Amino acid sequence: MSHVYERVALIGLGLIASSMFWAIRRGDLAGEVTGYARSAGTRETARRIGLCDRVCDTLEEAVSGADLVVLCVPVGAMGAVAEAMAPHLKPGATVSDVGSVKKAVIDAVGPHIPEGVHFVPAHPLAGTEHSGPESGFATLFDNRWSLLVPVVGSDPGAVARLRALWEGMGANVEEMDAEHHDLVLAVTSHTPHLIAYTMVGVADDLRRVTDSEVIKYSAAGFRDFTRIAASDPTMWRDVFLTNKEATLEILGRFTEELFALQRAIRTGDGEQLFDYFTRTRAIRRGIIEAGQDTDAPDFGRAGAKK
């Protein structure tokens, strides 16, 4: 494939940026990829494992001359990074990001984008519970969705080029407005993560059930929650602080439903429980048919056979 961009700068070198680099290299999608991380330790790791064609010691150096700059830092840090790099952006360049919320990122980054630079926010719906520069891999985005969230006045050409990059990295691409994005993600990601963190915290708190029992007997269902609750704490703190409104709305609905089921348990209403549990099976089938998860039992882990 011919290069989509001549030079790409990845700012922040965690799971997503490192996976982007390996995916860009796999597809030969850019002439050069520069990288910058605030921590010297991270930059050193990146150099050691060959992450990025050139790891820069300053933000300025990394973004200078880049046709595309992608902010891969926690959502809460994006505004400050955008402000710091703004004077060094090349005219005609595109700034994008990979943040899990979009309204707050647009509010924080948008005002710093100079005249003549394009701003096309994005969010790849992909990740694992691992974080850091060594956790990335080229296939992370294959058959996952990447959502582009153009802002008012986003240049159609800049949007199309970013779409080509994401498609080149293996993703399916869709466009969406920021408000809808934040609500959809509150349902499919943010609230499930908060609930998983909460359940794991509860288990950790219990004194009569020792840690070791919680761990030993985790395969009964709980261990699925612990994977989600092992995700990066900084990233998730920022997600909840910046997608407050939609998360609180979905949490309110969740609590309502939970109380209704709790009441059914208390009153012994087996029919209500059975009907509820039957309805939720259909969604799973839909996800498997859509190719978004495996049908292998237990996600195929531990050699479970179909």
Place this chain on the structure above:
Amino acid sequence: MSHVYERVALIGLGLIASSMFWAIRRGDLAGEVTGYARSAGTRETARRIGLCDRVCDTLEEAVSGADLVVLCVPVGAMGAVAEAMAPHLKPGATVSDVGSVKKAVIDAVGPHIPEGVHFVPAHPLAGTEHSGPESGFATLFDNRWSLLVPVVGSDPGAVARLRALWEGMGANVEEMDAEHHDLVLAVTSHTPHLIAYTMVGVADDLRRVTDSEVIKYSAAGFRDFTRIAASDPTMWRDVFLTNKEATLEILGRFTEELFALQRAIRTGDGEQLFDYFTRTRAIRRGIIEAGQDTDAPDFGRAGAKK
């Protein structure tokens, strides 16, 4: 290995019974395994796939002469099945079960156990989201825990023999009293399942986020919940109706914690969120070190690389 029992009867032919049959055959742990299911269709499927050495059309025929009878029916059905089979049990036989709750099973089954027959309740902590006779496989119990819950007066010899069977099927075995079992499982299994069912139900209800969006974008975290929420509705209805007390207690704790985190989100208390999310990472590490889950990202599904 020499046979642990000469004849084993499996009553109810779903995921657990079918996995037990394949694991017993793999280890050559019994001379003959008979099977019975209430539904003629299930018996037919079992015969077609070679599940059990002999599939019987009546409960009486299946349990006659058996040294071990294992109840693998939903918890809510166990009392009636125990009553029906009691007159046909061989003196000196052992009756066990695989139910996910233990106090309720002991209350329901215990009174029907005839003089001279041993009763050793058990619960293998293993399963997948799939159900039915065709979903079983021989390795389901490998390195999983199986909990024996002897009742007052359980014969030590009968307990030791059942332990040998579970170990022969690949499981690690521990003994526990019924009350503690039900609390531990409320934490590691029952409450997580209820929460997953609830979250999936909420997503299903939302009108602004269409089904197709929930499904398309499920890889962001939600799809893990849908696997759990695809489990057998009858089994789970019975679990919540029969482990009411412990489940409601853990649910109460969960709600308390959830409200505290919700308040932290509302008031913008990033420190509290960060601390909470950091603490929960440690449990995940413990589970991986204990060999109860894989460290491969995303459980290793979809070819994710470490």
